[in-house]
Amino acid sequence: MVKMVVYGRGSFDQTASILASQRKGDYPFIFLVDDIFKERESLISRIPLEKKDKVIFASAEDEPKTKQVDRIAKELIEEFGEVSGIIGLGGGSMLDLAKAVALMMTNPGSSADYQGWDLVKVPGAYHVGIPTLSGTGAEVSRTTVLTGPERKLGMNSDYTPFDQIVLDPALIKNAPKNQRFYTGMDCYIHCVESLTGTYLNAFSKSYGDKALELCEEVFLEKDVWDEDSDDKLMMASYHGGMSIAYSQVGVAHAVSYGLSFLLGTKHGIGNCIVFDQLEEFYPEGVEKFKAMVDKHQIHIPKGICAGLSDQQFEEMIDVALFLEPLWENALGSNWRDTITRKKLREMYEKM
Structure with a gap:
C-alpha cells in the first residue's frame, strides 16, 4: 500500500518539501510528465526543479509499453547512474509508466520479464504519483499495466505501489469531458467487478462501496460538473484502487486487455466498449452505466472488431484467457465451463 498520502487543493505546491527529505546527494529527481502539458507553462513552472533534476515528457497517446519503460530506465542509468526518485505527473498511463521505470532502475533485465504476479524481487527507486485525471486507481494500485511483446499484463508486486501520492483535485479541473468520463468509468467498472466477485472481502467491500457511491453521485445524481465533482471523483479513484488491493477486477478488464493489446x-474507453455489452454478467451495473452514458451524452464506439481476421480474434482471446485471476474472481474456480474460446469470440464480435 502507498505509505504516504497528501490530499487537498493546492497540495501540489508541497511537492518540494515532500521530496526534500528523500534527495540523495546530487542524484536527481526525474519528473515523467504527460506531454499534453508541454505547452502548459502554468503547470510546468510549478514543478520544483533543483540541481540536476529533470523533466521528461512522455506521450500517453498509447498505453505504456515495455520497450518504452526499458528505454527510459536505460537512458537514466547511463546518464546519472541512479536517481533520488521518479515522479509521475499525469493520468493513469503516466503513473503506470513512472512506477515501471522506478522498478527498472534497480531490477535487471527487461520490464517484460516482470509482467505477472510477484515477479519483482527488489524495491525500485523512490517514486511519487501525482494524478491529473481520476478513475484508474493507478495512484494506489500494486500493478503497473504494460503492453509487452507477447501480452498486456501488469508488473504486479508489493514493490510497485508509490511511496507517496499527492492528490490535488485542482489538477484535474477542466479535463476533457469524454476523457474524464472514460477514466471515471474505469473506477465505476472495476468497483462493480470487485463488489460482485468471488474474491470479495470486508476490506475490498468497504472501499468499493464508497467508491461506487461516489461514482453514482457524480455521474448520475449531479446535474452540473463543479469543484465538488472533481473532489469526489478523485476520492472515488482512491477508494476504487484500494478496493482491488485485496480483491480483483473481472470480465470487462479481462476482455478489454485483448482490445488494448x-x-x-486505451484502457478507459476499452472498458466502456466492453462493459456496454456485459448485461449477461453485470445486469444492474450495465443498466446504470448506460444511464450515465445517456446523461452525459458520451459516444461509446461500436464495431471496432468488424473486419478482424480469425488470427486477430485468436490473439485477443489468448490475451484475455491468460488473465486467470480475473476470470476466477468474476465466475469462480469453474470459470472455464462458461468462458470458452467460442464464447469469447462471440463477445468480441459484438464490439
Missing part, C-alpha cells in the same frame, strides 16, 4: 484501445 491488438488494437491499441
Whole structure:
C-alpha cells in the first residue's frame, strides 16, 4: 500500500518539501510528465526543479509499453547512474509508466520479464504519483499495466505501489469531458467487478462501496460538473484502487486487455466498449452505466472488431484467457465451463 498520502487543493505546491527529505546527494529527481502539458507553462513552472533534476515528457497517446519503460530506465542509468526518485505527473498511463521505470532502475533485465504476479524481487527507486485525471486507481494500485511483446499484463508486486501520492483535485479541473468520463468509468467498472466477485472481502467491500457511491453521485445524481465533482471523483479513484488491493477486477478488464493489446484501445474507453455489452454478467451495473452514458451524452464506439481476421480474434482471446485471476474472481474456480474460446469470440464480435 502507498505509505504516504497528501490530499487537498493546492497540495501540489508541497511537492518540494515532500521530496526534500528523500534527495540523495546530487542524484536527481526525474519528473515523467504527460506531454499534453508541454505547452502548459502554468503547470510546468510549478514543478520544483533543483540541481540536476529533470523533466521528461512522455506521450500517453498509447498505453505504456515495455520497450518504452526499458528505454527510459536505460537512458537514466547511463546518464546519472541512479536517481533520488521518479515522479509521475499525469493520468493513469503516466503513473503506470513512472512506477515501471522506478522498478527498472534497480531490477535487471527487461520490464517484460516482470509482467505477472510477484515477479519483482527488489524495491525500485523512490517514486511519487501525482494524478491529473481520476478513475484508474493507478495512484494506489500494486500493478503497473504494460503492453509487452507477447501480452498486456501488469508488473504486479508489493514493490510497485508509490511511496507517496499527492492528490490535488485542482489538477484535474477542466479535463476533457469524454476523457474524464472514460477514466471515471474505469473506477465505476472495476468497483462493480470487485463488489460482485468471488474474491470479495470486508476490506475490498468497504472501499468499493464508497467508491461506487461516489461514482453514482457524480455521474448520475449531479446535474452540473463543479469543484465538488472533481473532489469526489478523485476520492472515488482512491477508494476504487484500494478496493482491488485485496480483491480483483473481472470480465470487462479481462476482455478489454485483448482490445488494448491488438488494437491499441486505451484502457478507459476499452472498458466502456466492453462493459456496454456485459448485461449477461453485470445486469444492474450495465443498466446504470448506460444511464450515465445517456446523461452525459458520451459516444461509446461500436464495431471496432468488424473486419478482424480469425488470427486477430485468436490473439485477443489468448490475451484475455491468460488473465486467470480475473476470470476466477468474476465466475469462480469453474470459470472455464462458461468462458470458452467460442464464447469469447462471440463477445468480441459484438464490439
